[in-house]
Amino acid sequence: MGLLDIMENESDCIESIFQSYISSKSKKDIFLFFEGKDDFKYYVSRVSSHIGDKEYGVFHCNCKMNVLTIQEMIVNQAAIQDDKKNLYFIDRDYDSNEDIPDSIYITSSYSIENYYFTDSAIKRMLIGVVGFSEESEEDSLDFKIVFDHIVNKRNEIIEEIIYANAWYSLQIKKSKDCGKFPQMTPLKEYNVIKNLNQICDFERLVEDSIEITEWEMNNAVEVLKTNPVNEIRGKYFTRALTPIFRDIFQDAGKKNNRKLFSKKRKIHLNLSDIICELSAYADTPPGLISYIKERLSA
Incomplete structure (x- = not known):
């Protein structure tokens, strides 16, 4: 079209x-x-x-x-x-x-979407979906393991995409000043931009891009690092973390060979519409x- x-x-x-x-x-x-x-x-x-x-x-x-x-x-x-x-x-x-x-x-x-993946939102979702309760030592141990796992995965994702996100943000901001609007669709897919960290990589993906200097890139990365959960493009988090949440909650319901939970848990979650669930517990x-x-x- x-x-x-x-x-x-x-x-x-x-x-x-x-x-x-x-x-x-x-x-x-x-x-x-x-x-x-x-x-x-x-x-x-x-x-x-x-x-x-x-x-x-x-x-x-x-x-x-x-x-x-x-x-x-x-x-x-x-x-x-x-x-x-x-x-x-x-x-x-x-x-x-x-x-x-x-x-x-x-x-x-x-x-x-950024409100879905803050530390506080993740905690609420785990308590609500898994039913963790503080008086149980077993629950407390499982909660810490699962919470740390999700936060670590989220932070890994931030490292994987922070350079692409910095370049993306500069393209958007500069386009307003110069009146040139690059076709950014290739950069909207998490799997495409993961682990890319060179300006030339992004220029190959977006042929009509606006020129970005290394100095501008480094500054933009530092800005994102001040609060990446708030500043990273939220849909990247949704696409990368939603499968991780699904895997965790499926793991909780297994009778055997669980990776994160000490016992089988009854999960109260609609896996077919996880966005609705994330929304309920978001900040x-x-x-x-x-x-x-x-x-x-x-």
Whole structure:
């Protein structure tokens, strides 16, 4: 599909969502606008406790730019007061986001996927899924083994992709300044970029890339290292760590030949939709709760 086809499809999507919103705005109390379908799995539990029994509508806008465009259309073409009952959610990404209004929530980390894999989120998931309990010495020992295993794997993944991620971030940031937008699709696959650490490797993958110096690369890597769980592209974590979680929880349910657990465990997990499970135990930034409360009290 060519660029013009993509742009035409996005335009149709925006217009369809906007018209659907206009026709249904009098029938619902609140409207939620997301970049993609998986975003709802994370946000719904955080929003629901503040919505109560109010009727709400959901729109999946396909991308960040569509959310921004639709919000602007609503503000400019609909009654201003209508926008006060709308909640918009986007990922921070590597964009500056300086012109985005306060009516839109921007993640404090690169994306919501980053909230799935913090130390605290991993701990909650292990307790919730495996049922670890602190009064049991056996549970405490198993918990430490499994938690350390996951964190070590996560840190190994960071080392494997930090150079590719640094180069990716520089391409995105520089493209805004020079108006050149390289085709970054090859760099979005974890298995493609794993263990690449030379600028020439990335230039081969992205033929229309913007020139990056070694000095810029080294600086970008150091920035990522300050808080890699927050700053690394979140979908890399999802693709690399989801299979590891699946293997761990399958190991827990084995009768014999377990690698990490001292005994067979009864696992409470939907392995077919692990994103939903990760969302349930993910971090909830204070800024998100403040945004929801402020919007719903307007």
